[in-house]
Amino acid sequence: MMKVLIFLVTLTNLIYAGESIPVEELHNAHLDDFYFLQAGQDYRLIVRGDREGNGGNGDISQVAKRLDGINILLNREGDHEFVDVVQSLKELITTGFFITCARKNTMNRRLDALNYQFEGNSYIVLNCKRWRRQNLRSQKTLLMHELVYLAGYDDGNYALSTSLLRFLRNR
Numbered sequence: 515m516m517k518v519l520i521f522l523v524t525l526t527n528l529i530y531a532g533e534s535i536p537v538e539e540l541h542n543a544h545l546d547d548f549y550f551l552q553a554g555q556d557y558r559l560i561v562r563g564d565r566e567g568n569g570g571n572g573d574i575s576q577v578a579k580r581l582d583g584i585n586i587l588l589n590r591e592g593d594h595e596f597v598d599v600v601q602s603l604k605e606l607i608t609t610g611f612f613i614t615c616a617r618k619n620t621m622n623r624r625l626d627a628l629n630y631q632f633e634g635n636s637y638i639v640l641n642c643k644r645w646r647r648q649n650l651r652s653q654k655t656l657l658m659h660e661l662v663y664l665a666g667y668d669d670g671n672y673a674l675s676t677s678l679l680r681f682l683r684n685r
Contacts, residue, residue, distance in 0.1 A: 541632065541639075548637070549574050552610030553585055573615045573642050580653050581607075584661070587682040594685075596678050602665035606636065611664065615642035629660045636664045655679060 549571070585607055588600050616639050626648075627640045638660045645653065658675040669675050 541630075541637065547614040548612040549614065550610055550612055551578060551581060551607075553604075553607045571615075573640070573645065574613065576653075577613060577615075577640065577645075577657070580650070580657055584654060584658055584679075587679070587685075590682065590685055592685065594681065596681060599662065599665065599667055599674065599678060602667070603661055606661060606665050609636075611636035611638065613638045613640070615640045615645065626656055627660050629664050631664070638664070 588604050588607070594600075612635055614637075625641055626644050627638060629636070629638045631637070638657075640656075645656075648656065655672060655675060658679050659669050659672050662669040662675045662678070667674055
């Protein structure tokens with residue numbers, strides 16, 4: 515599988531469904547709300563924020579649990595057609611990335627999430643209202659989709675993330 519760098523969002527406007535989303539404004543609105551997630555030695559994700567523990571944000575705790583499940587799947591051994599994608603995802607998770615849930619009225623209502631790179635860091639902004647309505651499988655698929663893009667792969671219509679999750683679950 516060929517890796518395609520697609521970091522189109524570089525803190526300008528993202529055009530989605532004909533609407534312009536001011537990414538820089540969205541980023542700045544959440545600067546104090548980002549949590550840093552990174553894989554620990556036992557493949558569990560470590561959540562770091564400016565608060566002790568993570569008791570103050572149930573959404574981020576839930577995200578970390580979903581990402582733990584994905585991370586465990588990624589760390590299963592074996593050769594397969596997705597080996598390059600899996601390696602890129604493992605590197606992203608080991609390096610770490612920032613994640614937050616968008617506050618009300620700062621994100622397009624029809625957008626589940628967006629991701630971008632800024633100053634060498636990777637960011638995911640989730641639409642919390644939409645996140646809470648999704649079931650476990652949909653949440654994991656959405657997170658995998660965002661991670662696949664941050665790892666530099668095109669995942670139009672969730673084709674790669676869905677195939678990858680299906681493959682990893684059945685191994």
